[in-house]
Structures are given as C-alpha cells and as structure tokens.
Amino acid sequence: MKKSFPLLSTLIVALTASYFLIPLYATFQFSLQMIRGTWSFEAYRSVFNSEVFFATVSFSAVASLAAIVVGILIVVPTAYWVRLKLPRLRPLVEFISLMPLIIPPVVLVFGYIRLFGSDSILPFTMSNTGTNVLLVAGYVVLSLPYMYRSVDNGMAAIDITTLTEAAESLGASRLRTIAGVIFPNVRAAIVSGAFLTFSISFGEFVIASLLNRPAFGPYLVQIGQDRAYEPAALAIMSFALIWACMVLMQLFAARKPGRRLLPRPAIKSARRVTP
Template structure:
C-alpha cells in the first residue's frame, strides 16, 4: 500500500498538470503556424512590431505600478494600525478587504461612472487624467484582497508591538516607525503582494474596456476579433508574464520577514551613552 501511494499521487499530479499544459501547448503550437508549411515566430514578430502593442503594454504597466504604489500606501498603515491598536476590528477589515471578490468588476466600474460622471460634482470621466485615476482606483480595489493578505501575513511573522515600542523609545514618530521599521520588515510580503497585484491588473479587461482606456486587456480582445495567430501569441506572452510574477512572488515569499534592527533611529546622544 505504501508503494502504491507515490504512483497514485504522481498520476493525479500529471492529470492535473495536463489539464493546463495540453491547451497551453496547443495554443503555443498554433501561434507558430502563421507561415504555412513551417513553424516560425512570425506571429510574435508581428506583435512586437505593432505600435499599438507597445502603447497598450506601456499604459497597462504604468497603471498597474501606480495601483501597486497606492495599494501599498493604503494597506500597510491600515494593517499595522489594526494589528497594533484595533485588534477587535480585524474581522471587519478582513471582510471589507474580501468584498472585491464578491462584487463584480462591472458593478464597480458602473458605480464609478455614476459617482464621477458628467452629471456629478466631481466629473472625472470628462478628462483622460480623471479616467485614468478611476482606472487606477479600480485596480487598487481589485488587488486589495491579495495585497492585504500578503501584508497581513508578513506582519503576523514579526513582533509589531515590540518594534513600535523600541522605535518610540529611540525617539521615532509614528510615521517614521512605519516608514523606517515596519516597511523594511515586511518588504518581502509587500513585494509578493505587488507581483500578484500586477499579474491581476495587467490583463484586466472589464474596467479598462468600460472606461475606454488603451490597456492591454481590451487590446487582446480586440485583436482576437480581427486576426488568428497574433492572439495566440499574445496569450502565450501574457501567461509567461503571469508565471514570471508567480515565480518572483514565491522567491520573495520564501524570505522570512523580520531580522532588521533599528540603527538609523538611534540618536547620536543615545549612541554615546554607555551602560
């Protein structure tokens, strides 16, 4: 019985892997058949030579990075304050962070249009900058469950109370404690959440399409309606990007949070004092 367990588990893993790898291989093989009678990377070359592809990738990258920055600035202080001062509110905050998984993105974007449309007091949809702001806000909301879980798990691995008390004894303000002590100690957790957020925001379609933004997700759908081989190449490249983010996330997640000391917070007078 013990000898049969590795065989059964191996078969289960192979069947589960084939469910994903076989369609992926078929898509990759189809993307190489743009030139009849031979396999080539002509579809990939055609995609890279397109100016629209470069513009959409650049736009989605900038929007995703902006969403990551805003998400970190919101999530890290919130998770820190909830764990330090408001532990009873933690279930409520966790429930709120899970709401984007329950509310569909189409409801979210129609709410944005309703609140910030042309008839509102703050008509952000009338300008490109305002619409881009709504897009980044939508990306922040979509990535909130993943960013909050990553940061909260990172803070659970360190002693926030002791670090805060040590920083306050050394004369640090609350803002400097978060910036110089908490951020470095949960850096690996923040980076893991950032990669996961980037993989979600980069290929997002619903919000970018309804806000009429030149993002990568709508471009992928649009090119799929006009051509045959280029969409397969784009799908392979998007999968490769997501997998690269997953690998980087695992590498950073393997680093244990903590292990940082507070030398920059020590005042010169405190360093010169001898016990």
C-alpha cells in the same frame, strides 16, 4: 530504511500539471502555424511590429505599478494600525477587504461613472488624467483582497507590538516606525501582494474597456476578434510575463529581511546610551 517512491503524489502532480500545460502547449503550437505548412514565429513578429501593442503594454504596466504603490500605501498602514490598536475590528476590516470578490467589476465601474461622470461635482471622466485615476483606483480595489491578505499574514509572523515599543522608546515617530521598522520586516509579504496586484491589473478587461482606456486587456480582446494567430501569441506572452513575475516574487520572498529593525537615528541613540 529506504523510503518508497511517492507514486500517488507524483500522479496527482502530473495530472494537475497536464491540466495547465496541455492547453498551453496547444495554444503555443497554434501560434506557430501562421504560415501554412511550416512552424514559424511570424505571429510573434507581427505582434512586435505593432505600435499599438507596445502602447497598450506600457500603459497597462504603468497603471499596474501605480496601483501597486497606492495599494501598499493604503494597506500596510491600515493592517498595521488594526493589528496594533484595533484588533476587535479585524473581522470587519477583513470582510471589507473581501468585498471586491463579491461585487462584480462591471458594477464597480458603473458606480465610478455615476459618481464621477460629467454631471457630478468631480467630473473625473471628462479628462484623460481623471479617467486614468479612476482606472488605477479600480485596480486597487480589485487587488485589495490579495494585497491585504498578503500584508496581514506577513504582520502576523512578526511581533509588531514589541517592535513599535522599541522604536518609539528610542525616539522614532509612528511614521518612521512604519517606514523603517514595519516595511522591512514585511517586505516579502508586500512583494507577494505587489506581484499578485500586477498579475490582476495587467490583463484586466472590464474596467479598462468601459472607461475606454488603451490597456492591454481590451487590446487582446479586440485583436482576437480580427485575427487568429496573433491572439494566441499574445496569450503565450502574457503567460510568460505572469510566470516571470511569479519567479521574481519567489526570489524576493525567499530573501531574509534585513537585520536592521530600528531606524538609523534610533540605532545611533541606542549606541550613545550603551556603556
């Protein structure tokens, strides 16, 4: 039987796509009009010729990657331990992970300044390194809801109890179990949370601005106050970077996890006892 063309679904998809693509196209067209009477990439050339652009992009990229690493090291063991040993505390942990969506970032950064300012026991804001640490901590907090949800959903798809018992019965420690068994099996979920963290942190403005950090978000706002066409070019480039991250996320998430579920020493032990 020949299926009918999904007209309604196609119309909904087209309207949804136009809601995003039409303003994006208008922004791109405006970014090409820096030279009156012709279209050119002069605005993009002006952006790439700026040393401040590369400095802010590199700073935000490093800070975002640091937030990803810290977030993974905190969220993965926490989600694993809650699912394995403390299932009754899951509602509480999920509620805590959603708090960054309730508390505004401006409240968070003023709390950091109050706790770690010049009059506190740990004056992090008195040095660039300490302030950068606070910035990364803020990024970790902002991305916590997305990272935790991604990792928790990934662990829900595997039997962590059986994997843990199998690894420990072959002599693997709890830390080796997490690193060699849990991490490979929730790799796609970790990658999804990592790219969401990068997308949130890279263009963040409030925390970076109030901590006076040379990040990409404050730079984008500042250049938008002084110029007209370069901010449009920066917006298009930031969209392209985020879309590239989403494509990478899909590629990594589509790959199947490795077949090796146990650490190598445990596999060797199993082979020795196999008749």
